[in-house]
Amino acid sequence: MRFGVVVFPGTWSDRDCGWVIDQVLGAELRYLWHKDRDLQGCDCVILPGGFSHGDYLRTGAIARFSPVMESVAEFAERGGLVWGICNGFQILCEAGLLPGALIRNDALQFRCEWTHLVCERTDTAFTAVVERRQVLRIPISHGEGNYFADPPTLSRLEQHGQVVFRYADEHGFVVPAANPNGSMHNIAGIVNERGNVLGMMPHPERAAELEIGSADGLFLFRSLLDSGVKVLTA
Amino acid sequence: MVDARKLKEVALSRDEYKALVSALSREPNDLELGMVGVLWSEHCSYKTSKALLRRLPSQGHGVLQGPGENAGAVDVGEGWAVVFKVESHNHPSAIEPYQGAATGVGGILRDVIAMGARPVALLDSLRFGPLPASAHHFAGVVAGIAGYGNCIGVPTVAGEVYFEDCYAQNPLVNAMCVGLVRSDRLKRARAEGAGNSLLLVGAQTGRDGIHGASFASLDLDQDVEERRPAVQVGNPFLEKCLLEACMDLVRMPSVVAIQDLGAAGLTSSVAEAVARAGSGAEIDVAKVPRRETAMSPYEVMLSESQERMLIVVARGHEADVQRVFETWDLEAAVIGEVTDDGLLTVREGDEVAASLPIELLTEGAPPRRPESKPRPEQATILSLDFMRREPPDLSRSLKRLLGSPNLGSRRPIFRQYDHMLGAATLVPPGGDAALLRIKGTRRALAMTIDGNGRYCELDPYVGAQIAVAEAARNLTAVGARPLAVTDCLNFGNPDRPEVFWQLEEAVAGIATACRAFGLPVVSGNVSLYNESESGGAVYPTPIIGMVGLLEDYTKRVDAGFKEEGDFVLMIGASGNDLGGSEYLKVVFGQVAGRPPAIDLAAEKAVREFVLAAAQAGLLHSAHDCAEGGMLTAVAECCLLGGLGVRCPELRVEGDLRLDSAFFGESQARFIVSAGSRAMPELQALARRQHVEFELLGNVHGDRIVFEGQVDVDLAELRDAWDRALI
């Protein structure tokens, strides 16, 4: 499995993702520059966190027009694995690769804190080694992670089981108090209908070693390495 | 002869002007006058504080770079150097809290980047007037720090904030940055090698931060001031690109030096880089990329536009460097070259606009030695008698203390800061010090920022020593050994004898404590004139930033209690130290008395004990005992660990007041917890090292209990603590 980590100007989780892939897991890593169209044969393309183009105008609004995003869209169209984390999720929504949008946190403030996520889909390449309803401890760090979709879109997401992660309490109960940003239905992460494009606000790459507070994020990286899900090469 | 209005606008005294003319043997032109004015300002020349600052120890084991560069640097082993500095952005933050704080963060980041280091952490020390009146300052500054730090992607991992009347008109915003670099790649901003090129990179130059000097504008119309923005707006996205481009430069041998553009912009940046090398420089302002049209040479030379750097490049390699900046869509213009004539020559095209000796610019400001005298009431403040008052209920006092803005939970602040970016944060904000691992090693850097203006108001010599001692204890409480110091001296107008006296005393205090602890001061900043007509001067507020090293981070400890049944110990001894305490302020509404006594030998002894115990793996937790005293410290361990304590009645002996035993702020104390099996070893260690310790009780349940004295429900206390700042 070769991971590609896209670097936009203003991206800052690229190095953290790279650290997990390269140093923690010993997997193959390529950094993909936003101006390049070549995905270098990667099996999974990660759009990492940060403030691409300063998040000026709207989060992800300018990054989605980068040359690399044309290749990412084609790759996703062919069934390739695309994983947007934080700013990457925002970019995927702007690009129309995932439905909905991420708007300002309801508290109007940036939030950096640990959250608990309950996993509702374990049949995707991203969550194959996660147990159903397993609770993962993974931090968030964003000012605009408040998931919004219009009612028809939202009910379609729910009907098709596209919600992969919801903010929950430590026991896995999806309660309003566990919602850090006002997201509809406590949504923390969703996949497209085909299941090959995942967007999530929390940062699994910051939860990949116990000494920094949690290793639960490794379940996602390991899923991609171990799942045996047939993957398509770019 | 120059007219008085001009001199006032460039902030030069008549005597300074005379010194300038005599050194030049001619009258300066307007541009030269302006350039000398900014470089001879206190901010750039340290003309008032320089002699005092020389008293600080700056050398020591492992120091790779002391004061005089963009930031200090210390060896931390395995080929790594830590680079750090603290700087104030007080006045801009008073005018526009969000942008003032944001650009303060941007500025200190560039200082560290200029050393070739990648910034890995930010810290902040903040002071405001009381809430809710100062909520506007407080909320804006915190949002500005978050806005800049989060966007550029450097975690904000530690800090401190206090609220006092004296800061209502003059809030203090001190930002510190810590970076890492391979020791052999450490850059120094020395513009060496005649013929080498000077490149101005990053943002375009606008009319930012040019004060007064309306005579120097091209158009002598009425709206000159209107065209100069009063508030600078930071662009963290641009600085992120600048940071990454500079990291690429560090690997290029053709890059001779990197220098930040800060106060006094191009003028000071070129002059400083050239002065360090003993060379000269010639620049052409016409080549400076501009954001606005019709800028005069004066405006270009003195602009303080943010997010710019000066790069010195070996002749012939300019294109290599420009290519790097092009990758990041940034400007990189060759604006001049290094010379060997000892002059700073400014041209506009073919015309020479200014020509000044470098040494005159950087060293020529006549030193000032204001009168120094303690104010008359200094003695009476110390002797104010409050000890006859009966102590009120201890449990109620604890709740009031932890529910007060100075001691309440800082979570409402630090959850707005990304403090986990980099996946290195081992001990997050909220404890004594932050601890960050150096990836790829078992080493970790501990960092903290600390000061107590109230102690310094009462006794600046003692208060400054306490600031150093407390910072050192904070690092010790996570298991790290202090390495070096950066300081920021925030004071009022030094032309008032009592303020200059405070400055002298505080510097002496820092020097005394740093010498006793063997800690070099490797960088720092001075911010004077923090006062206003209606608000008076701020408390003398020396702020200590300190960095420490833990060689094996598996030996780290933190403040929260861990296990039911653990023994809770107080290391060190309590005295009648209620002077200047939070207890006295919150419960009795008084700021008075003698600040806690400081015994530097005792400080060292308790720290060595805690370090040895942590190294031996004997401790489950460790916490510095500081503002709010022993009971506050114990309560914080409970709140952070989610566990209560059960203690027998606390016995006080001699003339020790009961409330002083609980809330007094005696120094050289820690609260630690340990399992029963570690107790014999701890006792033996304490005996060997001649350290006093007292068994307070055990970790237990969900209440804080001292039999017959204190009984507080932890959930209730947490509620008050959580709400203190909301």
Add this chain to the structure above:
Amino acid sequence: MTGSTWLARVIVTPKPVVNDPQGLTVAQGLRTLGFDEVAEVRVGKYVEIRVTAEHKREARERVEEMCRKLLANHVIEDFRFEVEEAPAPAEVPSG
């Protein structure tokens, strides 16, 4: 490009169905100041664009495309704009 210079004033607002925490907070703030008559506040963005185009109609079409492509996100935002002939270059250029 030849033609006249036009000034487009674009206003982007959150769609009525989208929760607008900023708007709610501003409304609350106004009420706290005694403006009890405040029924609702929505906070949006205002964008000024100078474009060159032969005709006003052409300018309008281009600006409309800019709004659809970049300036507004149709999932959460509505936009409207007006185009007028731009005055002579500003007295204080800032470009």
